[in-house]
Amino acid sequence: MVESLANFAQITGIYAVMNSPWGWPTAESLHFLGLSLLIGTVGVFDLRLLGVGNGISFAALHRLVPWGVGGYLLNLLTGTMFLTTAPDQYLFNPAFQMKLLFMLIAGLNMLLFYSTTAASVRGSAATAGLTARAKTIAAISLLCWSLVIVCGRLITYYRPPYHWCFWC
Amino acid sequence: MAFVVGINLAVALKLVGVAARVDHRLLMRFYPLHWYAAALILLSGLALLLAYPAKALTNPLFYVKLAALTGGLSIAALWQRRGLAGLDLDRPRMLALVAILLWVITLFAGRFLAYTHSVLLASRSF
Incomplete structure (x- = not known):
């Protein structure tokens, strides 16, 4: 897997860009911008579901969420650039593995929200209290995205040796 | 930080014209919570500065970051004061674009700090 990811970076030119003096820090800065957009829209919407900012219409606030999705896509792109440039620093890294796990939980949680709860939230009055299910989903989302950021930061502090690879 | x-960014995007249905005065109800987060950043930033003072203070980018951050937070304070008091904002779009620019500069300068320092510890230069 390490070789195929590294090959991908070579073929697409990602490796060359990331190894230029400005490549890696620029991608990191964009990654931070993306996560700020995600927390500033999706995270704020989660807080709203939990009761902060009572009086703001749920449907109106949700209009900012596409910017969070844009931030997520930006991070998927820049994240792929990090991963494929130095795959051995990520794949065997427990912080990266935990980060992916929390991203997966956040994703499943989001699917659950849009399939079961979003419609009733959209119709709720701006001052109405929400169901326990909606609040639980919001708390899980906020917790997962915070942990994704924490794990992302922790990646830097491990230099994983090959024997950490549990599936090789 | 996020x-x-x-x-x-959300308030600025709203003021630029995205999500026109969101009332920015209501959006500003998130600002009181935002100051707690800002205090946390200041404390952890101060700890990092105390740990590696020479690394930051000898890098011109550190001052760029500090200036942009101060500018961004000043705009937030202004918006909160006027917005929550129900007053109109002067030239909101222009100021919102400036705010977005300042936050992007803060993020980029902050990240590039880790790659551009010429001194790590002052004791190593002697």
Whole structure:
């Protein structure tokens, strides 16, 4: 897997860009911008579901969420650039593995929200209290995205040796 | 960091004209919480500065970051004061674009700090 990811970076030119003096820090800065957009829209919407900012219409606030999705896509792109440039620093890294796990939980949680709860939230009055299910989903989302950021930061502090690879 | 920059970007995007149905005065109700996050950033930033003072203070980018951050937070304070008091904002679009620019500069300068320092510890230069 390490070789195929590294090959991908070579073929697409990602490796060359990331190894230029400005490549890696620029991608990191964009990654931070993306996560700020995600927390500033999706995270704020989660807080709203939990009761902060009572009086703001749920449907109106949700209009900012596409910017969070844009931030997520930006991070998927820049994240792929990090991963494929130095795959051995990520794949065997427990912080990266935990980060992916929390991203997966956040994703499943989001699917659950849009399939079961979003419609009733959209119709709720701006001052109405929400169901326990909606609040639980919001708390899980906020917790997962915070942990994704924490794990992302922790990646830097491990230099994983090959024997950490549990599936090789 | 994500919450402070995020909520400011959200308010700025709203003022630029995205999500016109969101009342920015209501959005500003998130600002009191945002100051707690800002205090947390200041404390952890101060700890990092105390740990590696020479690394930051000898890098011109550190001052760029500090200036942009101060500018961004000043705009947030202004918006909160006027917005929550129900007053109109002067030239909101222009100021919102400036705010977005300042936050982007803060993020980029902050990240590039880790790659551009010429001194790590002052004791190593002697």
